Amino acid sequence: MKIAVSLLALALAMQANAADKPGSDIAPAEQLLFMSPHMKSVGAQTELDYAMDMSGPPAKVNDTVRVLVVSAGNANGDARVSDRTGPVEVPGNLPCNPVILYFLEHDIAEMEQMTGGKRRYFQQRVRLALAAGPPITQIVSDAGGKKVKAQKIVIQPYLDDPNASRFPQYTAKRYTFIVADDVPGHVMTIRAEVPGQNNDFDHPLQTETLNFQSAQHALVPAKPGDPIPQKPANAPRASR
Numbered sequence: 001m002k003i004a005v006s007l008l009a010l011a012l013a014m015q016a017n018a019a020d021k022p023g024s025d026i027a028p029a030e031q032l033l034f035m036s037p038h039m040k041s042v043g044a045q046t047e048l049d050y051a052m053d054m055s056g057p058p059a060k061v062n063d064t065v066r067v068l069v070v071s072a073g074n075a076n077g078d079a080r081v082s083d084r085t086g087p088v089e090v091p092g093n094l095p096c097n098p099v100i101l102y103f104l105e106h107d108i109a110e111m112e113q114m115t116g117g118k119r120r121y122f123q124q125r126v127r128l129a130l131a132a133g134p135p136i137t138q139i140v141s142d143a144g145g146k147k148v149k150a151q152k153i154v155i156q157p158y159l160d161d162p163n164a165s166r167f168p169q170y171t172a173k174r175y176t177f178i179v180a181d182d183v184p185g186h187v188m189t190i191r192a193e194v195p196g197q198n199n200d201f202d203h204p205l206q207t208e209t210l211n212f213q214s215a216q217h218a219l220v221p222a223k224p225g226d227p228i229p230q231k232p233a234n235a236p237r238a239s240r
Helices: 002-019 028-034 098-115 119-131
Strands: 046-055 061-069 080-083 086-088 136-143 146-155 174-179 187-194 206-217
Touching: 028 119, 028 136, 028 146, 028 174, 046 098, 061 098, 080 098, 098 119, 098 187, 098 206, 119 146, 136 187
Parallel strands: none
Antiparallel strands: 046 061, 046 206, 061 080, 080 086, 136 146, 146 174, 174 187, 187 206
């Protein structure tokens, strides 16, 4: 329940930030990550699978995050998210892929645990960093062996944080978002990195990475309250 409430708070903060600005004043990074209809070309009953890898303290964990798109294009805002702990309630009031909110809230919860800070504060720092208008870089990336055009956003929310002295280890923490129109759900990669000594990102102290893996059609239509279907171990990956 705590995660669901935090996800809702994060979504409401993003929505309120956009609502407070005229359309032309919404930063392109905010528009791309939170206000774009990432699911518009995804068919009903499609499961999007993402590999979630966490390395470094407090633990090394590998997980699969699943997003079940119940209605075509997520038109009803009823996409459902699950991880190794089971279903995770996510708000449906933003048009973006809910895996973005999932990743950020997971990361923010970890920041709270590691530093003793408040979730709302970390949420605000990420939101302000995106609202500040970071550049969107056009890149070519690999999606299942296929080269696709993608867009990359990089932020470091704590570099100029007046309270950074309270958690100096995380001052240079870096977030990278890579999205591509040709990937179902648009999200290719989200990564959070805490550098090693002397801001060494080649040898990070801690990394958390979410990568798109596959899209597949669910065999049985989902009903409210049903568990999200699990992919058989020998199931082939869908073409990306």
